[in-house]
Amino acid sequence: MSVKISVTINGKKYTSQVEPRQLLVYYLREALSLTGAHVGCDTSSCGACTVLIDGNAVKSCTTLAVQVDGTQVTTVEGLAKNGTLHPIQEGFRQEHGLQCGFCTPGMIMSAADLLQNNPNPSETEIRHALEGNFCRCTGYHNIVRSIQWAAKKLQETNAAVL
Amino acid sequence: MTYIGQSVKRVEDKRFTTGKGKYTDDIKLVGMTHAHIVRSPYAHAKILSIDIDTALAHPGVVAIFTGKDIAAAGINGVPAGWQVNFKDGTTMKEPPHPLLVADRVKHVGDGIAVVIAEDDATARDAADLIEIEYEVLPAVTNPAEAIKPGAPQVHDSAPNNMCFDWELGNPKAEVDAAIAASHHVTRLDFINQRMAPNAIEPRSAIGHYDDSKDKYTLYTTSQNPHLTRLLMCAFVLGIPEHKVQVVAPDVGGGFGSKIFHYIEEALVIWASKQIGRPIKWTSDRSEAFLTDAHGRDHVTTAEMGFDKDGKITALRVNTVANLGAYISTFAPAVPTYLHGTLLQGLYTTPKIHVDVIAAFTHTNAVDAYRGAGRPEATYLLERLVDTAALEMGMDPAELRFKNFIPAFDGVTQPGYQTQVALQYDSGNYEPVLERGLEMVGYEQFRKDQAEARKNGKLLGIGFSTYIEACGIAPSAVVGALGARAGLYESAQVRVQPTGKVSVFTGSHSHGQGHETTFAQVVADRLGIAMEDIDIVHGDSDSVAFGMGTYGSRSLAVGGSAIVKSIDKVLEKGAKIAAHKLEAAEEDLEYAGGKWTVKGTDKSIGFGDIALTAYVPHDYPAGLEPGLDFSSFYDPTNFTYPFGCHIAIVEVDQDTGKVTLKRFIAVDDVGNVINPMIVDGQIHGGLAQGIGQALLEGVIYDENGQLVNGSYMDYAMPRADDLPSFEIDRKVTPCPHNPLGVKGAGEAGCIGSTPAVVNAVMDALAPFGVIKNLEMPLTPQRVWRAMHQ
Numbered sequence: 046m047s048v049k050i051s052v053t054i055n056g057k058k059y060t061s062q063v064e065p066r067q068l069l070v071y072y073l074r075e076a077l078s079l080t081g082a083h084v085g086c087d088t089s090s091c092g093a094c095t096v097l098i099d100g101n102a103v104k105s106c107t108t109l110a111v112q113v114d115g116t117q118v119t120t121v122e123g124l125a126k127n128g129t130l131h132p133i134q135e136g137f138r139q140e141h142g143l144q145c146g147f148c149t150p151g152m153i154m155s156a157a158d159l160l161q162n163n164p165n166p167s168e169t170e171i172r173h174a175l176e177g178n179f180c181r182c183t184g185y186h187n188i189v190r191s192i193q194w195a196a197k198k199l200q201e202t203n204a205a206v207l
Numbered sequence: 208m209t210y211i212g213q214s215v216k217r218v219e220d221k222r223f224t225t226g227k228g229k230y231t232d233d234i235k236l237v238g239m240t241h242a243h244i245v246r247s248p249y250a251h252a253k254i255l256s257i258d259i260d261t262a263l264a265h266p267g268v269v270a271i272f273t274g275k276d277i278a279a280a281g282i283n284g285v286p287a288g289w290q291v292n293f294k295d296g297t298t299m300k301e302p303p304h305p306l307l308v309a310d311r312v313k314h315v316g317d318g319i320a321v322v323i324a325e326d327d328a329t330a331r332d333a334a335d336l337i338e339i340e341y342e343v344l345p346a347v348t349n350p351a352e353a354i355k356p357g358a359p360q361v362h363d364s365a366p367n368n369m370c371f372d373w374e375l376g377n378p379k380a381e382v383d384a385a386i387a388a389s390h391h392v393t394r395l396d397f398i399n400q401r402m403a404p405n406a407i408e409p410r411s412a413i414g415h416y417d418d419s420k421d422k423y424t425l426y427t428t429s430q431n432p433h434l435t436r437l438l439m440c441a442f443v444l445g446i447p448e449h450k451v452q453v454v455a456p457d458v459g460g461g462f463g464s465k466i467f468h469y470i471e472e473a474l475v476i477w478a479s480k481q482i483g484r485p486i487k488w489t490s491d492r493s494e495a496f497l498t499d500a501h502g503r504d505h506v507t508t509a510e511m512g513f514d515k516d517g518k519i520t521a522l523r524v525n526t527v528a529n530l531g532a533y534i535s536t537f538a539p540a541v542p543t544y545l546h547g548t549l550l551q552g553l554y555t556t557p558k559i560h561v562d563v564i565a566a567f568t569h570t571n572a573v574d575a576y577r578g579a580g581r582p583e584a585t586y587l588l589e590r591l592v593d594t595a596a597l598e599m600g601m602d603p604a605e606l607r608f609k610n611f612i613p614a615f616d617g618v619t620q621p622g623y624q625t626q627v628a629l630q631y632d633s634g635n636y637e638p639v640l641e642r643g644l645e646m647v648g649y650e651q652f653r654k655d656q657a658e659a660r661k662n663g664k665l666l667g668i669g670f671s672t673y674i675e676a677c678g679i680a681p682s683a684v685v686g687a688l689g690a691r692a693g694l695y696e697s698a699q700v701r702v703q704p705t706g707k708v709s710v711f712t713g714s715h716s717h718g719q720g721h722e723t724t725f726a727q728v729v730a731d732r733l734g735i736a737m738e739d740i741d742i743v744h745g746d747s748d749s750v751a752f753g754m755g756t757y758g759s760r761s762l763a764v765g766g767s768a769i770v771k772s773i774d775k776v777l778e779k780g781a782k783i784a785a786h787k788l789e790a791a792e793e794d795l796e797y798a799g800g801k802w803t804v805k806g807t808d809k810s811i812g813f814g815d816i817a818l819t820a821y822v823p824h825d826y827p828a829g830l831e832p833g834l835d836f837s838s839f840y841d842p843t844n845f846t847y848p849f850g851c852h853i854a855i856v857e858v859d860q861d862t863g864k865v866t867l868k869r870f871i872a873v874d875d876v877g878n879v880i881n882p883m884i885v886d887g888q889i890h891g892g893l894a895q896g897i898g899q900a901l902l903e904g905v906i907y908d909e910n911g912q913l914v915n916g917s918y919m920d921y922a923m924p925r926a927d928d929l930p931s932f933e934i935d936r937k938v939t940p941c942p943h944n945p946l947g948v949k950g951a952g953e954a955g956c957i958g959s960t961p962a963v964v965n966a967v968m969d970a971l972a973p974f975g976v977i978k979n980l981e982m983p984l985t986p987q988r989v990w991r992a993m994h995q
């Protein structure tokens with residue numbers, strides 16, 4: 046038994062038949078080959094799978110594909126426009142906020158959520174906002190700097206996060 | 208344009224920040240099936256029966272294989288890559304590690320059957336339908352218990368659960384005598400707890416046998432693809448190496464755990480041939496906790512003697528190291544040659560002896576985890592020094608200055624011969640501690656601390672001045688120590704006809720940024736733009752050979768191999784340039800991407816020479832066309848980075864909670880190619896070392912159940928557990944490799960753990976010298992220590 050869903054992902058409309066038990070992250074990765082969202086755990090702890098649903102950061106490993114019927118989903122693949130990195134992506138590059146890159150898509154999406162709600166977060170606020178995202182490589186030091194870089198850039202250019 | 212020494216932004220980042228990285232689990236092959244492994248829920252049990260019939264009949268199931276099938280196929284177990292013999296010279300006990308177990312499981316997570324199905328969910332559904340009857344047997348998990356008489360036995364072939372015993376250093380009697388004659392002896396008994404490496408990318412492997420070409424391809428999350436190919440082909444499956452391609456694409460962190468050849472890699476390759484379709488296996492996090500090789504797990508007694516002036520007189524160490532149920536690839540080297548050999552530390556200790564017993568237990572295998580042996584050595588040394596300072600009422604920094612080995616550059620002065628086999632290459636230890644003290648504002652801190660104590664606040668400072676050994680080599684030496692592999696590196700520099708350069712390196716990047724750092728080195732040496740260079744790694748079909756990335760070896764060994772090939776390119780290029788410029792080779796100089804006849808403006812560019820090499824019309828007689836060179840670089844020694852780490856903590860007297868207020872690290876890793884990347888390596892290492900001190904630790908209960916095997920239960924360091932780090936560097940170049948580099952991957956993880964623990968002990972000093980407080984220093988443990 047499968048269920049029909051219609052969802053807009055990164056601005057593009059998809060209509061798919063999905064199994065009711067299929068998780069969003071596997072729908073993205075397997076059905077749509079959007080492999081930017083990663084799976085790092087089975088307890089909804091690591092945040093490697095984070096995407097935005099209607100602008101809010103959500104763990105796609107803990108969301109069923111059927112739940113996104115009728116929503117707007119943004120994944121890390123949807124951030125760069127015309128080959129130009131999004132300011133958050135650029136921040137991670139500028140401040141060396143990534144090493145192996147596996148946590149990075151989730152970190153970037155969580156940062157997007159944070160900066161929408163708090164355009165000028167303090168270091169403490171950034172660290173707190175990232176408590177659902179693990180990084181084993183960077184020690185978080187440069188991830189904090191990356192998000193600060195992005196916050197500054199977005200403010201300077203008066204740009205919206207999404 | 209010089210690139211070396213610049214914080215060049217990483218070449219890799221575009222694909223990783225846009226979600227375009229290609230990790231193993233991202234790969235989909237046509238007709239691919241999915242494997243799920245049925246694993247033992249018991250630490251020790253006899254398998255009485257396995258019934259796969261219902262599972263096999265489940266719709267979507269393609270095949271199921273059990274240990275019997277593996278045995279019937281004549282497949283060997285996974286071999287050890289390092290052999291350490293008993294003190295009496297007998298060979299270490301090396302019981303087989305089968306791909307799937309047919310008779311007796313030896314740890315929770317031991318593989319029993321593999322279910323292959325059209326998709327992952329079906330494979331898991333079917334796995335639940337397999338019925339296995341067990342007879343549960345008693346288990347042992349603590350290595351010190353395992354070697355006692357009467358302990359449950361892991362392998363019939365390893366009496367008393369001993370894999371080997373081993374010693375190093377000065378004669379034991381001399382060390383015993385020196386300890387006995389010491390003015391003061393500090394003794395610590397402790398456990399260096401078991402750690403889960405926890406790369407955020409779980410392991411994954413895709414096996415594909417293509418019968419039209421009789422060729423196998425393995426995609427795998429490996430730090431070490433060539434060695435995996437060699438071990439799997441030659442020792443496990445007996446398949447021809449030249450028909451096997453191993454690809455380690457983007458790999459999401461390793462920290463040691465992806466060095467080793469794992470059973471799942473061989474399983475998907477073998478089973479793919481049986482079913483005629485590609486097979487993907489991807490670990491979930493729970494499986495990762497159960498089966499990714501763990502780290503540390505030493506039970507140790509260490510004693511350090513001092514004379515009345517605080518000079519160290521002797522060091523005696525006894526360690527029982529837990530190997531787990533099976534010998535993982537490099538496991539025997541970790542508690543021995545990567546641990547015992549580091550016990551000189553930065554100090555002039557004249558007498559050192561270390562005894563190690565490696566024990567089997569009913570737990571997952573233990574092998575190299577970031578630092579591998581060196582964190583264990585550093586932990587015991589640095590804990591002893593700070594504890595001794597507390598006991599003797601001396602200043603811990605002062606005690607270190609008193610005992611440091613004097614500076615030596617390894618060029619005009621010889622290297623420093625330790626009591627434990629190694630010869631340090633170059634070192635200058637006082638400046639790192641001096642700089643650390645300056646950064647922390649030591650005098651002021653002590654005043655603040657005294658003030659805080661008056662107000663009932665517990666502030667503490669902890670030191671660690673560490674040394675480590677990277678780029679373990681040369682091959683002949685490690686061979687004599689038991690390595691079953693060489694520890695060189697290969698590199699090919701292929702200049703394309705247009706002057707663009709492809710570099711094929713046997714090092715493997717899984718976060719270290721080789722595509723950037725190596726390109727910086729090549730660009731500078733050749734005087735061309737970084738954009739004109741492509742770094743290729745991780746594919747055995749394109750890279751001739753490689754020994755992979757671990758032990759902070761990539762730049763020191765792999766980078767040196769690249770330099771060697773560049774030298775050959777320039778040497779041949781000079782011959783072509785001499786011909787074209789009608790000058791003698793010795794009259795040419797190479798700079799800024801061109802050969803110039805000295806003292807003239809006659810020159811020819813690198814690109815022109817490259818083109819000439821491939822279109823050799825006007826060309827030196829007798830010279831081969833082409834500009835493409837391979838090299839193998841086998842270092843003459845290890846490299847020895849060192850540094851000073853200082854932690855400041857506050858302990859909450861009511862709850863026992865430790866807050867890390869500041870962390871200062873001054874590291875000397877030799878020359879630095881990309882400061883931004885080196886800083887990042889230090890940061891990441893610090894987080895892991897601090898994690899061990901305060902948060903992490905794998906816990907097995909007495910039945911051998913891993914009780915905290917998920918991210919809900921195992922405390923990974925999060926962003927709000929850590930402060931921003933304050934780091935600086937000193938530079939003492941490595942005297943024996945062409946780049947003068949030492950390695951930075953593990954330093955942060957090696958130095959930081961004892962600094963944090965020492966800081967907590969210093970904070971708790973008003974409660975006396977506390978010795979029985981084990982890592983991780985959770986609030987509960989710290990609170991108990993204050994109330995005992």
Ligand code: FES
Pocket residue numbers: 083084085086087088089090091092093094095104105106107
């Ligand atoms: S994979 Fe979703 S939180 Fe870890």
Ligand code: FES
Pocket residue numbers: 142143144145146147148149179180181182183407459460718
């Ligand atoms: S960059 Fe590797 S886990 Fe964050």
